[in-house]
Every structure is written in C-alpha cells, then in structure tokens.
Amino acid sequence: MRGLSIDYLTRRGAVHAVRDVSFDLEKSETLAIIGESGSGKTTLAVGLIRLSPRGTKVTKGEILYTKDGVTSDVRKLDDDDLREYRWAECAMVFQAALNSFNPVITIWEQFLDTARAHGMAGKRRVRDRAGELLDLVHLDARRVLPAFQHELSGGMKQRVLIALALMLEPQLVILDEPTTALDILTQRSIIDLLRQLRQRLGFSMIFISHDLSLAAELADRMITMYAGRVVEHAKVEDMFYRPRHPYSLGLLRAVPRVSGALGNITSIPGSPPDLIRLPVGCSYAPRCPFAIDACREADPPLLAVDTPQHEAACIRWRHVAEVLRSDADVPVAEKLA
Amino acid sequence: MTALIELERISRTFTTPDGPIRAVDSVSLALEAGEAICIVGESGCGKTTTGRLLSGLIRPTGGRLLYEGKDVWLTKGADLARFRRAVQLVHQDPYSSLNPTRTVFQTLSAPLFRHKKARSGRQALAVVTELLQRVDLTPPEYFLTKYPHQLSGGQRQRVAIARALTVDPTVIVADEAVSMVDVSIRISLLNLLLGLRSEFGVTIVLITHDLAVARYFARSGRIGVMYLGRVVELARTESLVGDPAHPYSAALIAAIPEADPEITRTKKRVELRSAEIPSLLALPPGCTFHPRCPLFEAGLCDALVPELLPIPEQREVACHVAVRERAGEPAAATA
C-alpha cells in the first residue's frame, strides 16, 4: 500500500479518515493494525478490498497486489478482475458480533451464496468444500450447516466467518476485530485456530484491532494508527519493548496485564481529534507529554528509528528512547515503574 | 464487623418458554464498607444478574439481600427508598445510560432537586460543578449544556458516575462500565472509581469479563469468579492471579492473551476436557464444571454440588478436589 488516503464526505465537511498510509506485506507475513475508535483502521481495512460505503472517496494512493510476478493496482481493477481479487486472492473476515450474517438463511445457504458469487459451481462440490472448511475450523458440519445464525454462539459464528473466507484459498486474509466481544476462553480458541491455520495454509494475514494482546499473540509486524495516520511501524518485539512514538508508548502503558508485575499503568489524557478539522502539526501533540513547539508546526513524517524496519512519526523519538531507559525485552509499563 | 451489603444464598430464576433458567444460584457474598471487589466471569455466568440483584433492581427468587443487616425486600417506604439511593448501578453502554433529550446539567440536577440537596438553581449549579470536577470533566462549564451525543463514550461514563454520586451512595456497582470505552482511557475511569473509594469510603463492585482489568482494579481487594450462576472462587486478587485454586480460574488466567509477546507466546495453557459451555437449561449434575474440568473425579464431581468453602489464606473455593488438597495446607503456603 502506498500513500493511501480515504475521505468520508459528510455535511460538515470531508472526514479525513485515512491519511497517507503506506506499508508492505510479504507472503505469509502477519501484520497487525492497531488503533482505537476514530483511528481510521476499519476504513482502511474496508478500503483494501474496495468495499467502502457510498460517500467515501479514496483521494489518492495505490494498493499494489503482486501475484505470480505480476503487480496490479487494486484501485484500478475492473469489475471482473475485482471480483476475482476479492475472495480468491484476498478475503475478509468480518466481526461476528456485528450481524455479519443474513438472519433468514441457514449457514449452508450462506456458503452456497458465497460460492456461487465467486464462480464455484456444483452443489456437491460446494458441500464437500464446506465440510472441509468447517473441519479446518473445528466445527461439526452436520450441526452447523443447517443452523441459522442466531442458533450459533459468538465463537462458532467467528469460526464460520473464517471458514467462509478460506473458501477459495486466498493468499491474503483480512480480519476485522476477530476477537472482540468474545469470551476469554473463546478468544483463546480463535487465536489458536488462526495460528494453526496460518501454519497449515501459509496465507498472509492483516488484522485490525484495538486489542494489543492480539498483536502480541499473532503478528510479525505491527502498525499503530492515530487520527488516520500510521504513527509507528515495527516488528512486534520492537514495538512492544522499544516503542518510539509517544502514542504507542501511551497505549502500551494503558493496558493492564494479568501475569507479571503491574508496573506503571496509566491512561492517555484527552480525546482523539476531530477528523474534519485536524490541528496543524502532529495530531497527537495535544495529548503528548513530550510535545514541543516544533511538533505543532508540521505533521512529522515517518522516520527510521533504531533499524530501517522500524519507523515512527515523531521528531522526538530519541527522547522517547531515553525515557524508556532500557532496550531489554521487558514490558514498557515495567520499564517506567 | 457486619458487612455493609450482603447477598445471602441469593438466587434468581427466570422462567422462559423453554424452561426455568437459574441465572444466579445460591450466591453468598459479603461486602465491607470501602471495599473494592471484582466479579469476573464469561457471558452467561450470572454476573450481570448478580449486579442487578445487589442494586435491588430485580427481586431474588431465593435467598436474601441484606443492607446494614436488614433484609431489603422486607423493608418499605422510607427505608426502601434509602436503600435504593444507597446502592447505585453504572451501566455498561455509555450510549444508552444517559437521556438523549436532556443536557448534562438537567440530568445531574434532577436528583439534587428531588432530594432537596439543592433548593435553587444557583445551589444546583454549584453542586453540579463540583461533581463534574470530581469526575475529571473539566472545565465543568463546558459540559453543563452538552447533550449526550456531543460527548465521547468515556465522558458519558463520567457523567453517569457523577449522576450516581448525586445521591451519596455507599455502594456503586459498575456493570462492565469500562468495556465499551477506548482502551487508552479505561485506566483513568478505573482510577476515578478507586479514588471515590479512598476518598469517600464507597464500596465499588466492578463486574467484568476482563481479568486484566479486574486485577488492576481490585489489586488491593478481592475477586470473585463466577461460572454458570455460581461463585466458584473468591480470593484476594494477588492470591487468585498467582495461584488460582479452582481449575476454571486457572484455565481463564492461562487463556488470557497478554499485551507482551514474550509472555503470551510462552504461556502455559490449561487444557480443558471440552470446549462446550453447557446450556443454562440443562446443567450437568453435581459440579457444573465437571464435563470440562481437568481435575474431574468420577463419582464425586458429577454427583455432589460443591459448596463455596474456606481454604487457607482467607480464600473460598467451590471445588471438591481443591478443598481437599488445600484444606490441609499449612498457613504459610502462598505464591
């Protein structure tokens, strides 16, 4: 993805939901996009497969997808190619809790519909494939296929959505908040399932969440988003133990843990900015404990910190590094305690 | 010391077309004044119903609710009204906990006028301003004329807490009050609640499914773990987290994904015998956890319902095996 920007058009003005986002994803890599409400992460995810609702405009940027050595810009695909891209190459797993199913048809019919929409013919073939897929996600096809969505638990629904996404063996799976609103034990089973599937089938994964622990579990690389921009981009260990952007630092400090010492846990004061009228300069500056005047003058670009694969959009990243004192693989909250 | 508020073998059964559902089954919990306690469990465990029983919003179908030693549902008139004000519930959903057609000032001043804590607009203004400052909504003047839709989730929850404070409660039950709020401000809300406890001695009961939040909030208090309507373990937080006695608690703690790659990828899980959660309409006999329990002992666990019994170091657990193994332990053994 290169320099993608997406705006929502509302009466009050254009909401700059996603601003100039760039990242690269390798084959079989897992990327976590972490952000809170208003960070633009869901707009980004939906934009990746061009499912954006009406009233959304991609103002600039490219989404380059490479298959068998051929690179194409997803944004410029025509309808047929787009349909093929969607699901066969890149599939999306929606949030099960958010009414992602048609309530009046059975799960089997859901499978059938999806298969047909993407050119898979023959009921028997679909039936076999559905059986295979449900098996992969540890569900009993005999029980699940004839059921309606309200008869399934949250965890089961999420598994079905994952199964549906894998139907055409995509190279890239995008998951939007896959474990939100699920119980602890169910979350655990979904996380383990994703890990297993990834190992077996080798697809790349992008998942979007506000839950840092999900990234800690599954991701190779991680992006934190704030007010529509990428503020930090790093390998997962670097992000968790050596964050260089004050927002990443703040986020890590705000999440309590069950195991280990509590450390110095504290919230981030203030609220996210209005995406229609963004402040001049760094959008995090109003809440940032390290902000200086220079921060309010211009939006900081992504700078390479420590290693070239670790970037942070902060001109004071060295100061952040000093505050953390140590570079050890120890959680941030403990380092600051 | 008599407990401030106590649930004595309280039960609540709902009748549905499919049969009776025992949402809360014989739960006993005694809370002291100024205590911070968390009730933790997954969905369907009865924790929300327990919270509503505690606040007197629903009647128990069995057992008693005692406030200052008196059975609440036997009191009437002024005493009952006094109880109602003394125990306030803060709801989970910030988007429906405030009346959308009333400003913050209107919402907060209504109880003040009603209970004669303010007799004029000016007095009400002073009290409301102070309340807003106490819940960290500054500058207060800015918030007075706002409608709920103009506030963020976290701000709305603060207004809801301020509303609860208008009647000087002795107990606040926060039902998943931080679950729908952004991660980065959860801690400040929890700190706010803890501050109320240390400053005014208000007992706070936090109901949540998030054990990490529970551990932070109740770090100097207790946690009660619920499963299918019963309390299966009740202990001081650090004891529970460090050395869970009940296999379900152990499974939960081991299953939580942590925001720390090193820890979370190397954590040891507790394997459960089955992933299926029994329906509340068809509970297993004996200990309801037995079909999934790694410590299951045939003949014992599927025959006898375990009571919540005390074990060393001021803990209680409802597990035959755990009680047997720990009851004989010397008092000095804890993590």
Place this chain on the structure above:
Amino acid sequence: MTIAIYARPTLGQRVAGPFVASVEFLRLLSKRPVGFAGFIGCVFFLFLAFVAPLFVPLKNDPSLAEIYQTPSLAHPLGTDFQGKDVLNQIVYGGRDILTIAILAAFFSTTIAITFGSIAATVGGRVDAAIVAITDVILTVPQLVLLIAVAAILRPTSFLFLAVILALLQWSSLLRQIRSQVLSLKERDYVEAARSLDLGLPHIIFREMLPSMRSYIAIHFILAMTQAMYAQVGIIILGLVPISGTNWGIMLYFAQGQGALFFRDSLWYILSPILAIVLVQLSLVSFASGLEEIFNPRLRGA
C-alpha cells in the same frame, strides 16, 4: 462569573433561546415546500379566525334586497339567503370551529398521554383494561358513534361538544404512547432514574415524554382535522343547536335553504366548504412537514 453565563441562562438568553429555536425551526420548514405552505395556511386561518374579527365588525342585519347576490366589490363572496355578506360570515365563522377543534385535540391528547403512560407503567390488569377499552373505541365507526352520542346528549355548550369529540379520538395516540413508554421503560437511563428515586411523574414527563414530542404534535394537528370534520358533520345533520355563525352552520343553512339549486348562490355554499377544506389541507401539510423535520432519517443529508 463566567459560570453563570454558561449554565444559568440570562434573561437575554432565555428569551433568545426559544427565539433561536423558532428561527431554526422555520429554516428547516422552509426547505419543505409542502410543510411550509401548510404552516402559512394554518397561520393565515388562525389569524382570520381569531384576530380578524377584532377588526371587522359583524354585519348581522338581514337585507332582503340583497339575497343571493353574486360576488361584487361590496360583497366579495356574495350574500346568503338573508342578504348577509358571506365574507363577513366566513371571517366570523372560523372562530367557533377552530376553538372547538383545538379544545378537542387538547383533551384527546391529554387523555391519551395520561392513560397511555399509566397503562404502560402500571401494567397488569389496569393495562389490560385500558387496552381493551381502547381497542373497542378504535373499532367502532367513529362518525356513527358520534352521531349517536350527539343525538342522545344534545350538547349545548362548546366545551361539552369538544369533550365529546375528544372522547372518540384518543385511541390511536394512546396506543402509540403506550408502546413507546413500554419500550423506553427498559432503557438504562430510565432504570437509573428509578434507582435515583426520581418519582414516577418525573420519569414520565421529563424522561420519557420529550422523546415523544413529535408524535404528540402531529397527533394534535390531525386530531384537529378530525374534530373539524366531526363538528361540521353533526352540525349539518342538525344534531347541535344552531346559534351564531360558523362554517358548519352556513352549510346547514345553505343546504336547508336550497342554495344548491341556484347558480347565484354558488358562493354561499362554496365558501364554507373551501374554508374548511383549506384549513384541513393546511393542517395536514403542516403535519407532514413536521414529520419530516422530526424524523432525522427523512431529513436527508
């Protein structure tokens, strides 16, 4: 004292508040031609019925020489069977009808709100009883019932008539209010109000009713139209004592005096009909405009 300015509105702000709200309301309304036209129509007729008579003297003297004259400068709408000016009668004729309509609407709205809320909050047998009665009234043909009641009771005062009309109209609003209250009862903020011991009247009138403002306003307007029809209906049928001049009575006489058969007397019959129809149309258009304003989804972008 910056605090005071924000929270306790100064007199200037208190006056300004409703003024600003009205301006905003008119602005929204002006975007809807139908609603706005209806609003203008309502204002016009209210003015005509209540303000105009203060300035225009009643010309009540019959003048046999001027029977059934066609419209002219002296008599813009012609004259009636007694030679009295029709326009004058139209101006004076609205007051009674509109007053009764407003009263009837007011009574029916009050009954609907009171009993609807009680039914929903108290529940049980009281609720069942209220719903049963409402259903009965809803299914009985209104006009027939009205005629029967009027014939039996022979209302002599306006108030009485208004009350009778009201009694037949509260059913649909009651149903609406009841179902709204039933659903609002379960909301978190209502539960909080109960737990804060704010009292049932506060809960009904301050917490729940404000969200129902739109239904109530629209019902009020439509109840006025129904009341007008009903009034005119029973007046024409002669079930109400004839006194004074109002549009219904004009129709009664027009019909009775055979105005249908004379070409010259066309305006005598047409005028009250037009007046009534235009008022109804204005009310209904206004109500439609209100509905759009109150329902944000219909408002569009």
